[in-house]
Amino acid sequence: MRNLNQLPFALLLASAAVACTTPSTQSASQVSSDLAKTNGGYDTADEAPMFGDETEFDAAAIETDTAYTDSMAQDPTVLALSSSTTASIEDVIVLWGKLPGDPGTTDHRDWTGSLSLSRGALVVNRTVAFEPATDHLLPRSSPASVSFASVTAPFVDGLALSLLDPTPASTDAYTLTYTSAIDPTQSYAIDVAQLASGPVVVDAGNGYKLIAVALHRDACHGGFMRGRFRALTANVGVYIGIVVDRLGQPIGHVRGIYGHKADGSPVMFGKFIDRDGKFTGLIDGTYDAGDFQAKWIDRAGDHGLIHGHYFEGASAQSGNFIARWDETSCSPD
Numbered sequence: 001m002r003n004l005n006q007l008p009f010a011l012l013l014a015s016a017a018v019a020c021t022t023p024s025t026q027s028a029s030q031v032s033s034d035l036a037k038t039n040g041g042y043d044t045a046d047e048a049p050m051f052g053d054e055t056e057f058d059a060a061a062i063e064t065d066t067a068y069t070d071s072m073a074q075d076p077t078v079l080a081l082s083s084s085t086t087a088s089i090e091d092v093i094v095l096w097g098k099l100p101g102d103p104g105t106t107d108h109r110d111w112t113g114s115l116s117l118s119r120g121a122l123v124v125n126r127t128v129a130f131e132p133a134t135d136h137l138l139p140r141s142s143p144a145s146v147s148f149a150s151v152t153a154p155f156v157d158g159l160a161l162s163l164l165d166p167t168p169a170s171t172d173a174y175t176l177t178y179t180s181a182i183d184p185t186q187s188y189a190i191d192v193a194q195l196a197s198g199p200v201v202v203d204a205g206n207g208y209k210l211i212a213v214a215l216h217r218d219a220c221h222g223g224f225m226r227g228r229f230r231a232l233t234a235n236v237g238v239y240i241g242i243v244v245d246r247l248g249q250p251i252g253h254v255r256g257i258y259g260h261k262a263d264g265s266p267v268m269f270g271k272f273i274d275r276d277g278k279f280t281g282l283i284d285g286t287y288d289a290g291d292f293q294a295k296w297i298d299r300a301g302d303h304g305l306i307h308g309h310y311f312e313g314a315s316a317q318s319g320n321f322i323a324r325w326d327e328t329s330c331s332p333d
Contacts, residue, residue: 028232040269047277063129070124077143078121081164088168089217091246097156099209100313108153113180116145120165126248128158160248199309220330229319235260
């Protein structure tokens with residue numbers, strides 16, 4: 001988050017803010033002072049829902065998501081994989097479009113095409129930022145592929161998926177590939193194995209990108225975060241976002257601060273809460289070159305990890321972040 005101009009999904013998609021103040025009202029000098037405090041000055045108290053500032057979250061225009069009932073979930077192949085003791089499942093959020101967002105753009109891109117797995121099956125859990133006029137899922141004919149219509153302009157579209165691998169021990173490549181139905185030469189493959197190490201970003205040209213963030217399915221508490229960040233001055237800023245579970249369903253909100261401490265080290269702090277405002281965790285981490293990693297701290301101490309990616313933008317609402325959060329006992333990091 002160097003010279004960031006927006007809120008990131010910077011911490012596993014996470015972020016938070018100082019109690020009793022909002023990112024929009026915090027001054028650069030106040031944030032700089034708070035960066036020197038333990039946990040950035042955040043405490044473990046419960047908050048009002050959405051930190052008591054629904055207007056701020058509405059103004060951030062964080063992409064909404066919608067639950068999707070995938071008929072393919074009842075396919076015999078999918079049911080067999082879901083109950084298999086040897087198959088593995090990765091819960092994934094894939095976003096495509098302008099990253100960082102560009103509210104002033106007059107450009108658009110038609111992403112109509114498909115996402116396909118090299119083996120196994122995928123299930124669609126939610127759509128992200130799909131608009132009725134341009135975006136929809138197409139009827140499915142294969143457990144390993146989903147086709148869709150999607151047009152993006154200033155921001156992104158996306159899907160929350162579950163990927164089911166029948167042979168996780170295989171040394172063969174295991175990929176999730178986007179292929180354009182308009183121009184088949186526009187094809188971008190993501191190595192699913194690389195998602196264990198953190199978000200994977202694919203450059204699709206002209207400021208357009210695909211990003212995938214994944215969590216291995218297990219019994220531990222975890223999910224994703226995404227949002228926006230905004231610079232108050234060089235190397236000092238704030239961020240807000242939404243927190244979702246493994247399947248992409250919103251379960252809370254995050255708010256925080258980031259910047260360089262007096263010694264020049266880049267740090268980020270925050271707090272995330274559930275939808276009722278109950279405290280879930282503090283964020284304490286670092287960032288650099290688009291990547292951020294942080295500890296998730298609950299009232300008993302270190303509880304988990306957050307790992308994400310941020311995209312710097314030049315305008316007030318163009319900085320984006322996305323991340324995953326997971327209990328330490330389960331985290332691949």
